[in-house]
Amino acid sequence: MLHLPDFHVRFSPQQQARVDILLKQFAATPYATPSVKECMAATGEDVYTALLEQGILVNVSAEVVFRTSDYQVMLAGVEQVIQRDGSLSAAQFRDLFTTSRKYALAFLEHLDATGVTIRDGDVRKLGKKPK
Template identity: 40%
Template sequence: GSVVDPKPVARFRRFRAEVIRRLETLAHGTPEDILIQALDRAGPIQEQALLQQAGLPPEIAGKALEDLKSRGEVLPLVPERPAGTLVSRGQWESLSSRLRSLLEAYHRQHPLRGGMPREELKSRLGLEARVYAEVVQRAVAEGVVSATEAVVSLPGYKPRFTPEQERLVEALLARFRREPFSPPSVSEAESEVGPEVLAALVEQGRLMRLSDSVLLLPETYERMLIAVIDRLRRGQPVTIATVRDLFSTSRKYAQAFLEYLDRERITRRVGDERVLLQP
């Protein structure tokens, strides 16, 4: 007899149909058949690892792989790296379908969220970090999904409030406009519209969360930012007391605002004062 699989990745159960098909391919299939079979079992996989697992002579394996790529039966996850991570056409169609299904379910379950957190999606797909990043990159390029730094969603998906939620949102935002420098706290806002709605408002950029307890309208933040930068550029000191008095706000809001500027690397604290980091 002859050895048809010199590098088995697992022990086989005798007479299982898929095992028999695989061994028949190894014994009688073309080099292209053998490569596709190896890719379907192990992919997504780096090209060099695929060639080694196929167990074919290097020249034959290399030519067969190029033929498969030219016919679109083997795809690089990142087209700019054709010798990088590879998937078969069938694998990619399966991955794309699974991505859509996971996101459809997530949108149904969390209609007010802009998308599934990237880490959660990676965990659901069961992919290691590098391959996952390449899968999302290709899926975005093909229009299968949309992605930001934080979340992945179906293309064109937008959270939509119910009429009652929209009424509550407008009432809350009206309070922020009436009292721009002493607006409702996070806990107050959550009690008025609910945590999910408030999270959606922050995600949509309709409110800014400066700390665990402080929210501002984006236009209020911009107004405060321009005033503080102007003072710093003119060499005037800026402290918590300065901001408190300048905007007739409380120490809590002034402190949260300045600490946010520090985290954004717009300013740096030196003693009780702030210095400008950005020109």
């Protein structure tokens, strides 16, 4: 999709209302979020795609998505624990963010795929961050 540099997506009032409801769900449970499928059902695929393109949401797997602000909090937490302890397990992540194994693994596997972390057995260590 090509856009002019100053192009901004504007949602209709109905679309914005659905976005607001969805984002309230993310705020209520930031580390146990609605699924990608639920997000698309709530807003429509075009609006969901726009939320990703605007950087409001970040997909970490085919099923799991987070608000960018929550993603950044989790990323900082992972980096802090690994710098302090040398590694981080999925169970530690789950407990740190009071989430389920499903979300913990999706996020950690995403960090592995992007090079932020490297899986070493059952733990993650810091990788080389992409620049």
